[in-house]
Amino acid sequence: MTEPLDAAVDESTALAQYPGLRGFRATLGGTPLVEVPGPPGGAKIMAKYELRNPSGSAKDRPAYSMLCRAINEHVGKEGPLKVVDCSGGNMARALTGLNKLTGIPVRAVMPDTVPQSLVTHLAEAGTLMDLVPASEFPLSIMRRASQIAEEDPSWTLLAQHRNMANVAAHQFFTGREIVGQLDGARPSAVVAAVGSGGMLAGVTRALRSIAPDLSVIGVTPAELPYGTPEPPNAQPKFAGAGGLSYGMRQPFVEKLIPEFESAQVSHAEALRAMYDFWNETGTRIGSSAGASWLIACEKAKKLGPDDVVVTVFADSGSKEDWAKLESMGN
Template sequence: MSAAAVSGAPSHIAEALARRAPNADALASLSFSELERKAHGLAPALASLRATIGDTPLVPVPSRNGRGTVWLKLESGNATESVKARTAYALLCAAVAGTRSAKPRLIEYSSGSLAFALAEFSAVLGMDLHVVVPHHAPDSMCTRLRRTGASVSKAKEGTGFLGAMDKAALMAEEEDRHFLLQHCAAETVAMHRETTGAEVVRQLRTAGQEPVALAASVGTGGTVLGVAQALREVWPGCAVTAVFPQEGPYGDPLPPTSTPRMKGTGGLGHGLRQPLLEPYEKEFAFGEVALARAQQAMASLRAKHGLAVSASGAGAWLAASEAVDGAAEPRGVAIAIVASRGTTEEWVGVGAGI
């Protein structure tokens, strides 16, 4: 559904999403390596950040019912211990190349991992960054961000994550800042296609494996789409499941809430759809995982395999497991993207420390 046509959605972010939504051609053809080359020419310090991300491990574990194998792409191996380091790097490269400035004044919204990655990277680059967080974001998060030199604002109470998005869109206009707008960032898709996805392809080929499915929990959709594009170039029949929290499904028609769910994931509310995924709706399956089920999977993966994974990563493992456990032929192989090891708060919810 076009963001501009959604009734009840906050106007500033609805207009920004509609105006900057990339089409399918842009999402398939943008060259991140070329964008990166231009950005490095303007801001050579970006090269030091590039060296801290990528080449994360791909680790096999049994599927939930043991009929196949799920290979976990463990993104905690990146700087800031999260897949969001890749996203932050791609957004900063695009900002530098797009503004033709080594130090653009930036603004973005986040509820956690991306904010920390952007703040740490911006500090290295000497960039002026303003982060808008949801009203329910803990004060400890805001304090940590400010220590890096970032400015921080909170959205209005009761507006959820979409409220932070809307306030960032408004402040970008008021303060004349470059709005990163992760939900419309074709550069993140290109980056994941050329780095994360390429790594998975190389790692699977080295292991002599051929995947039948990919699953990843969705915040913006950049990760799942970019990795899917890379895998399908080699294995066209690879199925893809975009995993959303049951508490906030894709295209959620209800207003956003602060209901606990897998961190960093979820529908936007008011019927808005992730612009990066909307052109590919017919090519992907959409799965839903309740927080309690994801927490149980976190505990299981840690107890049985000694792996600490985020709730969103556990949700991806569950969805990937369904693809191989439900197949007619046993011993199938699937991929699950694990964003991080999980936050302290997530493990408290599981009843354990990280």
């Protein structure tokens, strides 16, 4: 991990070498910022609908940014570019979509509990998969991805948990889009799932350009909280990485927003929030988005009607989660 980038990753070489990326780039980002239900009398909650990205998640942005950086750094090297990274699911889907446009081989290391619908999709698209025990997630997927690149240098490790192109994608695009969409309003707080830390750090850096006193709340699963000294476990959790376990913390968060506030949401609470939000709005959001919405509502209760809380909805949820909720008849 190095210092934050001063600008977005240069895209010119990637777009020149892989013209298929141009259509993707034209549809990447520009996602809506939507006022969503919040507590009566509390702050207004504005949610960035990252589920409207090309492959359906916030990971499209860092996947594209990190791939552009890898293409830039591969210039002049022998052999074709091949990329590998760890993923809780959405990064693998995003990279697979880029593979379809570029032909750059993709290898994804994921926990063995990722939805079967995703495994089928990736397999049909030709993505190589390494599934590791969920009981050791997320450290296990990070270690395995690094091991693959060390044992076979023909694979370029993207390293989303350490690659500053991840933060840059969210600072110079997601975050700046939000600033523009707020139309002069200064947010009091931002709430988002921690995940790799790239989205939370990047959006925070952009929002603090207009709101230096912005409070930051990162959401992780109650079953594996941020900074927990406990080892990994196989308990069901809302989608995306939780705490890293053994007292470890996501590098982007630790370095770039060390003063942030940590909040936890259980798997059951996140699923319930998905269903409640759908009932209220008719829009389907994923479990990490549901968790973020719950914490955004809690924060909004403590603020006044003139305040604004920004949150980010990373995706719309898996087919399996929605099938479970529908079968339960919640």
